[in-house]
Amino acid sequence: MGGKGNISSSHAVADAAESSDESVDSDEEKDLFDPAAVKTINTDNDSDEDMEFSSVQCLFSDRVFPNAQAFWAHAATEHGFSIDTLRSKIGREVWTDYHRIRLVNFLRSLGPQKALQEAPKLTAENALWSDDSWLQPVMEDDPLLFEEDGMDPEDGGCHEAERHDTAEVSSMSPVELQAEVMRLRKELEGARKLLSEVVGTDDAEPFEQGRIREKASPKVVAFDAAQSRCFASDPRRGEAFRQFAVARPDILEGRSVLDADCSGGVLSCLCAKLGAQAVCAIAPSTAVEKVARDVISANSLSERVRVHQGSANDENLELSLKPSSSSGKSGGHGQCDVVVSERLLGELRFSSSLPALLATRHLRLRPGGRVLPAHAELHVSAVDFSDCDSDGSSPHGVWWQTRGLMDLDLSCLAPSTAPTISVASATECESRNASAPPNASLLDLDLETAVASDAAPSEVPFRLALRQDRCATALALHFGARLDHQDKAPIPSQQHTILHLPASSSHPTMSGMRLPGTEFNMLEGRFSVTWHPGATHLQLDVKVVAHHTAGGENLCTAGTFMLI
Numbered sequence: 001m002g003g004k005g006n007i008s009s010s011h012a013v014a015d016a017a018e019s020s021d022e023s024v025d026s027d028e029e030k031d032l033f034d035p036a037a038v039k040t041i042n043t044d045n046d047s048d049e050d051m052e053f054s055s056v057q058c059l060f061s062d063r064v065f066p067n068a069q070a071f072w073a074h075a076a077t078e079h080g081f082s083i084d085t086l087r088s089k090i091g092r093e094v095w096t097d098y099h100r101i102r103l104v105n106f107l108r109s110l111g112p113q114k115a116l117q118e119a120p121k122l123t124a125e126n127a128l129w130s131d132d133s134w135l136q137p138v139m140e141d142d143p144l145l146f147e148e149d150g151m152d153p154e155d156g157g158c159h160e161a162e163r164h165d166t167a168e169v170s171s172m173s174p175v176e177l178q179a180e181v182m183r184l185r186k187e188l189e190g191a192r193k194l195l196s197e198v199v200g201t202d203d204a205e206p207f208e209q210g211r212i213r214e215k216a217s218p219k220v221v222a223f224d225a226a227q228s229r230c231f232a233s234d235p236r237r238g239e240a241f242r243q244f245a246v247a248r249p250d251i252l253e254g255r256s257v258l259d260a261d262c263s264g265g266v267l268s269c270l271c272a273k274l275g276a277q278a279v280c281a282i283a284p285s286t287a288v289e290k291v292a293r294d295v296i297s298a299n300s301l302s303e304r305v306r307v308h309q310g311s312a313n314d315e316n317l318e319l320s321l322k323p324s325s326s327s328g329k330s331g332g333h334g335q336c337d338v339v340v341s342e343r344l345l346g347e348l349r350f351s352s353s354l355p356a357l358l359a360t361r362h363l364r365l366r367p368g369g370r371v372l373p374a375h376a377e378l379h380v381s382a383v384d385f386s387d388c389d390s391d392g393s394s395p396h397g398v399w400w401q402t403r404g405l406m407d408l409d410l411s412c413l414a415p416s417t418a419p420t421i422s423v424a425s426a427t428e429c430e431s432r433n434a435s436a437p438p439n440a441s442l443l444d445l446d447l448e449t450a451v452a453s454d455a456a457p458s459e460v461p462f463r464l465a466l467r468q469d470r471c472a473t474a475l476a477l478h479f480g481a482r483l484d485h486q487d488k489a490p491i492p493s494q495q496h497t498i499l500h501l502p503a504s505s506s507h508p509t510m511s512g513m514r515l516p517g518t519e520f521n522m523l524e525g526r527f528s529v530t531w532h533p534g535a536t537h538l539q540l541d542v543k544v545v546a547h548h549t550a551g552g553e554n555l556c557t558a559g560t561f562m563l564i
Contacts, residue, residue: 068147108138228264231346255337260312260360265292267342313359348493355455375482378443382435382472434470468517
């Protein structure tokens with residue numbers, strides 16, 4: 001895949017080929033230099049001053065480089081991280097563009113300082129290389145995802161940035177020029193193919209470089225056995241669903257069911273065994289589809305349970321379902337009597353599966369049909385992870401918090417990190433609760449009437465009273481769902497999402513938000529969600545203001561988080 005550092009030479013080749021007697025057709029020339037690959041090309045002047053290139057943001061600092069080759073050379077000389085050395089560890093015959101893409105997205109997600117710490121630790125055994133979730137771009141239009149690193153797998157050396165200068169191009173014969181144009185076209189086609197596989201669309205709208213992706217999403221979704229295991233083994237999920245359906249046989253018996261977000265086929269099989277006449281499971285990727293087919297086949301349910309790959313809220317996805325004749329309601333081909341979501345019930349956490357379920361219900365459910373779960377709610381609380389690292393891991397009383405040397409306050413020496421996400425059990429969150437009850441409500445949705453935008457609200461206010469005996473360092477999201485509105489209590493999530501907010505701008509040297517209850521008695525904030533149909537992630541934007549107890553300076557901070 002050709003790097004953008006070679007555009008100047010490539011353009012000269014194309015110009016020379018166009019002027020030759022045996023030039024390639026002009027329409028094909030237009031395809032060769034797609035606007036997505038070259039932002040601006042002045043056809044009257046080949047100088048670098050007349051071209052605009054995508055700048056490369058350093059993974060380890062705030063520096064910017066003109067191309068990927070310049071950055072990787074800087075990373076090796078200034079930061080001691082050589083991508084060529086890493087390639088050798090993994091194996092040159094094994095290394096592919098997907099390794100580089102996973103590497104870049106992983107390091108981007110950590111932030112410069114932590115990336116610099118973690119990069120040298122990477123080996124061939126890291127789970128990173130088999131985790132397809134890292135194929136999702138962290139930074140939109142990141143050149144490091146599409147530009148080569150300048151290393152030749154054969155000899156380990158660097159390519160020259162421009163192997164064919166203008167003088168060499170002008171000396172080429174027409175046949176050589178045409179061959180070079182064809183080579184460049186092949187490289188560009190490979191780049192387009194890789195882009196479509198990673199981003200999941202061939203006609204993605206252009207975005208400003210550096211923004212987090214809001215619309216397109218990857219088609220590559222790895223199978224997560226934990227989701228299926230939780231649903232099958234946790235009595236509050238799979239068994240609760242079975243008991244619910246047995247007590248209300250009219251919901252599933254003889255009905256057509258659509259699993260809008262299949263994660264392993266367990267719920268689809270359960271619906272079939274509970275009497276559903278036809279079940280259609282929508283798998284988000286080939287990996288999930290294969291596992292679901294295996295589970296369905298192993299339970300001899302292939303005749304009644306079908307699996308499709310795609311997005312259930314994609315109106316172009318054709319399904320063989322139709323409402324049952326006993327429903328007494330009208331509905332079109334591709335609609336169903338019941339819509340469920342295995343991922344939502346298996347994970348029981350706030351994610352893209354919630355708005356996706358609502359969008360699917362609107363598109364696929366017949367009038368008068370049922371959606372399960374029928375109700376969802378989301379609450380937020382403050383939690384105290386002051387004895388842990390800034391991302392909530394490894395409780396150890398970090399050195400800069402320990403006032404051992406003559407009671408010196410060394411908190412200003414704490415490393416500064418970007419906002420991060422972690423997960424904690426419900427039990428741990430309860431023991432670390434830093435806000436007085438009740439928790440603040442963010443969402444309270446009737447899933448039979450709500451629309452997708454209701455699950456992606458903007459500027460939802462919340463307020464938390466802080467406990468004096470704790471130090472609030474993060475926010476915990478508590479998600480719950482009810483299968484029926486008459487259920488007294490929601491099915492509680494056993495794993496809460498923890499949002500570790502950065503430090504206030506007035507305390508930039510601190511590693512993260514720190515709000516001792518003795519100094520701050522109230523936390524007010526606003527919660528916003530961005531989601532687009534077909535996306536496999538949510539973007540959360542959280543802004544908070546902590547009110548000082550004695551009327552001193554209030555602290556303000558904000559963070560943007562991506563929930564996969």
